[in-house]
Amino acid sequence: MQLILEDQVKLFTPYDEEFLKPLLNKDFENSLYTSWLKNSLPKRCIFWHLYQDLLKKNEMKVLDVGGGITPYTYSLKKECKDYVLCDILAHDQFLRPSVENFLYENDWLLLDPDPVDIIIANDIFPNADQRLELFLDKFLPFCKEIRITITFYNYNRFYIVQRLDAEEKLVFQAYNGEQCHNILVKYKSRIKDFDQALFDEIFYHNLEGSLYPNKRHIALFTFFGDLNPKGAVSDYSKLL
Numbered sequence: 001m002q003l004i005l006e007d008q009v010k011l012f013t014p015y016d017e018e019f020l021k022p023l024l025n026k027d028f029e030n031s032l033y034t035s036w037l038k039n040s041l042p043k044r045c046i047f048w049h050l051y052q053d054l055l056k057k058n059e060m061k062v063l064d065v066g067g068g069i070t071p072y073t074y075s076l077k078k079e080c081k082d083y084v085l086c087d088i089l090a091h092d093q094f095l096r097p098s099v100e101n102f103l104y105e106n107d108w109l110l111l112d113p114d115p116v117d118i119i120i121a122n123d124i125f126p127n128a129d130q131r132l133e134l135f136l137d138k139f140l141p142f143c144k145e146i147r148i149t150i151t152f153y154n155y156n157r158f159y160i161v162q163r164l165d166a167e168e169k170l171v172f173q174a175y176n177g178e179q180c181h182n183i184l185v186k187y188k189s190r191i192k193d194f195d196q197a198l199f200d201e202i203f204y205h206n207l208e209g210s211l212y213p214n215k216r217h218i219a220l221f222t223f224f225g226d227l228n229p230k231g232a233v234s235d236y237s238k239l240l
């Protein structure tokens with residue numbers, strides 16, 4: 001449980017040179033997913049925390065919800081016992097053929113889940129998908145651990161969006177910290193290393209500490225799934 005701030009990024013910096021190398025692969029120079037990682041040290045730091053233990057040979061069955069496609073996707077497929085990417089591929093569809101044999105290209109809500117060790121959801125809730133509670137309720141019974149980042153904006157941020165199934169435009173207001181807090185507090189018994197004071201501090205953090213041009217905040221949480229109620233399967237975020 002941690003808000004990613006300057007200090008966490010500093011701890012990651014010694015690992016960055018090595019981590020960046022695969023992202024410079026020419027085949028990915030037109031990839032938006034990879035450019036997000038290439039262009040943001042904090043984003044690389046978060047990705048590294050979530051995935052680094054899975055990038056070497058391991059016995060984990062992993063479901064990656066909204067993981068996108070980067071050069072690291074293929075390493076995850078190779079090194080994990082099983083790796084499934086569930087993503088509607090809002091971006092970089094030219095890369096679809098290269099992941100076809102392990103891609104579930106549909107809304108996660110429609111996925112009929114097999115039991116897995118780890119479910120990862122990075123940078124999807126609630127910024128790209130506000131069904132955070134539904135997601136946790138659906139997947140906690142099928143895994144040992146959920147690694148999730150929560151992205152929120154402590155100011156009024158909204159977008160005008162077009163419904164795909166109707167001729168209707170809606171205004172989508174991004175969640176602030178308080179809204180995320182009110183949802184996640186219901187799951188506090190499931191959160192690894194839960195500490196009420198830190199939990200409150202994470203969500204009411206001011207804008208100044210943001211590491212991103214759009215002033216968002218990103219917090220990282222581990223949830224215990226029903227398949228391992230006593231603890232997470234790994235102590236993956238060793239630097240946090």
Ligand SMILES: C[S@@+](CC[C@H](N)C(=O)[O-])C[C@H]1O[C@@H](n2cnc3c(N)ncnc32)[C@H](O)[C@@H]1O
Pocket residue numbers: 033036065066067068086087088089090091106107108109121122123124128129
């Ligand atoms: C902001 S991107 C984050 C991508 C990647 N995890 C990262 O951190 O760079 C959100 C991702 O979630 C996927 N996504 C959005 N809604 C989804 C849904 N309902 N089911 C599956 N994937 C979804 C998008 O296609 C996109 O790849």
